[in-house]
Amino acid sequence: MKFVDSAVISVHAGDGGKGCVSFRREKFVPKGGPDGGDGGRGGHVWLRTNSHLTTLLDFRYKRHYSAARGAHGMGARKTGKDGADIVIDVPCGTVVRNAATGEILADLTVDDEKVLIASGGRGGRGNQHFATPTRQAPRFAEPSGKGEEIELEFELKLMADVGLVGFPNAGKSTLISVLSAAKPKIADYPFTTLVPNLGIVRYEEYKSFVMADIPGIIEGAAEGRGLGLQFLRHIERTKVLALLIASDDADIGAVYCTLLDEMKRFDEALLLKPRVVIITKMDIAPEDFRMPVLFDDVTMLAISSVTGSGLRELKDELWVRVSSHASDKKYLDRRAEE
Numbered sequence: 599m600k601f602v603d604s605a606v607i608s609v610h611a612g613d614g615g616k617g618c619v620s621f622r623r624e625k626f627v628p629k630g631g632p633d634g635g636d637g638g639r640g641g642h643v644w645l646r647t648n649s650h651l652t653t654l655l656d657f658r659y660k661r662h663y664s665a666a667r668g669a670h671g672m673g674a675r676k677t678g679k680d681g682a683d684i685v686i687d688v689p690c691g692t693v694v695r696n697a698a699t700g701e702i703l704a705d706l707t708v709d710d711e712k713v714l715i716a717s718g719g720r721g722g723r724g725n726q727h728f729a730t731p732t733r734q735a736p737r738f739a740e741p742s743g744k745g746e747e748i749e750l751e752f753e754l755k756l757m758a759d760v761g762l763v764g765f766p767n768a769g770k771s772t773l774i775s776v777l778s779a780a781k782p783k784i785a786d787y788p789f790t791t792l793v794p795n796l797g798i799v800r801y802e803e804y805k806s807f808v809m810a811d812i813p814g815i816i817e818g819a820a821e822g823r824g825l826g827l828q829f830l831r832h833i834e835r836t837k838v839l840a841l842l843i844a845s846d847d848a849d850i851g852a853v854y855c856t857l858l859d860e861m862k863r864f865d866e867a868l869l870l871k872p873r874v875v876i877i878t879k880m881d882i883a884p885e886d887f888r889m890p891v892l893f894d895d896v897t898m899l900a901i902s903s904v905t906g907s908g909l910r911e912l913k914d915e916l917w918v919r920v921s922s923h924a925s926d927k928k929y930l931d932r933r934a935e936e
Contacts, residue, residue, distance in 0.1 A: 619736075692753070
């Protein structure tokens, strides 16, 4: 399935039904009073999260959604039927914005979460409501209300526990393929990964966490170079960041600093997330390879996805970080302040 993480749609709630102008006409009641019924309410438009959805692809093919209008009022004080609501399903992790203003209307992260996004118009009142002692036969009714109409911008941010970050060919796709059942495209050239991949990593019995592999970052990603700006948003929700650097990189320290700098340019709060540095491709490491000493005393692990060395220790470390709710407190506090 093609992965799509942004879309723009328009929604139109139903208009209300018109109020009715009617007078009671029965045998032996030649001049009955007004009995026009009210119009029905227009249908609302709701958004609902669905954990079975993983992409916004459907919204590339259908961009306009309209709820039903309310039925008009009728004589004999009969109220028109309310218009049927419509419910639009979106993936968990969808941010909903007003496309015109950029205002965030909803941030949907919990499965089966439901939010009203456009209200239906009210039904107009029938002429029965406007009779007075001095105006006993009103020949008018209240017009109906218009349903709300709005253009929405959807942005999907993956719901993952661990986000893999690194330059192209750092070994992210290979790692997620050996730790989970995900089957990303893997090849020995840059930008093999063009869309994010999710994988469930099993840890001991009845335990697991979700890992996300995003396309490789290059210098200048935060300004839109390469694919970085398009997909950096997907690490905003992760609990732990795993920075992957290949053992055969000429200057591991410089690569690490570049990754931090790109994340900082995109969102400075990302630097508050707990992170682990993973030195990959140890099976092809130079003979004189030595684990570098980085300036911020970050946890470092050396692995080989080909031979499997270090993978058990990596899973242990990631599980400790993911299962520790306190580890993400500083990041959550910063987001709350914003």
